[in-house]
Amino acid sequence: MNLRDITMEDFKEGLEVTRTVIIPYGTVEEHGTHLPLSTDTLVVNEVVKRVAEEVKVFIAPPIHYGVCTSTSQHPGTLGISPATLRRITVDIVKGARAKGLRGFILISGHAGGLHLAAMREAGESLVGELEDIGMAVISIYGLVQRDAISIAETENDSHAGELETSLVLYLAGGLVKGRSKKEYPELPKPFIVRDKIKHWPGGVWGDPEAASVDKGRMLFRIMVDKVVGVVRDMENLRLTDS
Ligand SMILES: [Zn+2]
Structure with a gap:
């Protein structure tokens, strides 16, 4: 049940079936010279669309802007601050709760540290404030880390x-x-440098030449399975968690 496409009547009927919603998070961010700026949004959005075909769950339109640090100076990256990401997260979750939703699965297609920290911070404050919600904050790549390595x-x-x-x-x-x-990248950690492009001119971390459609299909399937598992856990655990 994609909030983008359903009517208010569909929404009301959907609440009889599930009270869980997945909110995908992406970025507008450079991904080298070969991938689109919307890569993170595209991947996570396709994952949640497929998840919603396999399990009863609401899915929300993606939050298309994220917190980007190492790529902040590269052409095409349009980032937002952690404070903005926290606020939009809090507002959307509270708005959805007011309409009857109780389980919130926030999934990011972007693995940036500050970005995920902002999502988690918002999640923590919401759980502290609202006693009747379930909350999961996920990096889609963190979720499949072991499988990805293999x-x-x-x-x-x-x-x-x-x-x-x-x-x-x-x-x-x-x-x-x-x-x-x-x-x-050759960013000289632990230093935070001003000129990030100097240390990471191409904006790529890895070897794109080794990519293949089959590897994409395999990893995508695993991502979908893992998120379906989180939805089921949310439905089972949400009301008993305290
Ligand atoms: Zn990415």
Whole structure:
């Protein structure tokens, strides 16, 4: 049940079946020269659409802007602040709760540390304030981390690398423009540098050449299965959690 498409009557009837909603989070962010700026949104949105075909759950339109740090200076990245992400999360969850929803699964297609921290912070404050809700905050890549390592042929694969490229090849192959060169960022941690592009010119973390449609299909399936599991757990645990 996609909130984008259903009517108010459908919504009311849907509440008889489930009180859980999945809210996907993406970004507008550079993904090398070969993947679209909407990659994170695209992947997570396709996952939740498929999940909703397999289990009764509401899905919300994606929050298309996210918190980007390492890629903040690259062309095309349009980020928002953690404070904005927290506020929009709190507002949407409270709005949905007022309409009868009680289980909230926030899933991010973007694995940025500050981005996920903002989502978790909002989740924590909502759980503290509202005693009748269930809350899960998930990074879609964190959820499949072990499986991802076994599917990837290259080590230390991440942003716009082997697996993310595979997912976009599988889900929207027409949007993939060739392949960026293999690259790993050389950001001198623990320092926070001003000129991020100097240390990470191509904006790619991994080897896109190793990507394939099959790897994308495999990883996508695992993502869907894991999220279906979280929906079931939410439905089973939500009312007993205290
Ligand atoms: Zn991404």
